[in-house]
Amino acid sequence: MGGLARKIPITYATMLIGAVAISGVPPLAGFFSKDEILGGAFKSGFLWVWAIGFVVAGMTAFYMFRLIGMTFWGPSHVDPEKEHHIHESPTSMTRPLIVLAIPSALLGLAIGFPPESGLLHQWLAPVFEHTIAAGGHAEAAYSFFGVDGALAIGTTALVAVAIVVAWRFFGVEIPALGLRTEPRPEQVRAISARPGLALLYKGSANKWWFDDINHRLFVDWGGKLAAAAFWFDRTIVDGTVNGIGTVTSDAGLWIRRVQTGRVQNYALGIALGLIVMAAGYLVLAAR
DSSP states (O other), X not given: OOOGGGTOHHHHHHHHHHHHHHHTOTTSHHHHHHHHHHHHXXXXXXXXXXXXXXXXXXXXXXXXXXXXXHHHSSSOOSOHHHHTXXXXXXXXXXXXXXXXXXXXXXXXXXXXXXXXXXXXXXXXXXHHHHHHHHTTOOOOOOOTTTHHHHHHHHHXXXXXXXXXXXXXXXXXXXXXXXXXXXXXXHHHHHHHTSHHHHHHHHHHHTGGGHHHHHIIIIIIIHHHHHHHHHHIXXXXXHHHHHHHHHHHHHHHHHHGGGOOOOHHXXXXXXXXXXXXXXXXXXHHHHO
């Protein structure tokens, strides 16, 4: 939409706090949870876990501020005839947003500090304890002026770079901090069209074709398989059972006509039976 910061300021402010927190900017809550996990993985010898988390931390910061830039900053892209209908949510929605934004900003300090003995560290210790023991590693003591501080600074620097890149591409409007740049959609399109990035961008834009794969597997092929199973159940299984029932029922309807309750009919039947038997005997005897 764009430009919604001026239309829904409370939603914008709380969303901005959430975006900063989940990006891992210190001292908000997301920084402490992210730093504890990445630091624990690195020091425990799980370097590949740390590497994945490190890259994802940068990606998270980038796409969160892409979201903020495209939704709340920059010019409005809303239909002018509908733009005047945009308004702030009622207090039943904004109050919970404010209540959630406060711990997003402050809870990390309350449970994550000091990093070596805070509540968050104590809660996460059992998570790493058995894995560390199984892997034959030993977790080193926390040291801000050692590997822990270097990891925290490195992750924070990556997050800062990712946020600045997102600001450059998608714009930023924070007058209180003197930050204001216009979005550069042409530059984004030009970079996305580069040979090395076109496929990645196309895959990301198409959600890596998971919806198409699911549709082909479970709707197209799965639907045909389900239709074939339904035909087999209806035609072969139910058809056999229902056919036997129909034959039995029709046979009973036909045979019951013999039971008339009249002695004359039964005597006629016995006589005809005897005639057929006698004729059969004569035929056999003649041979």
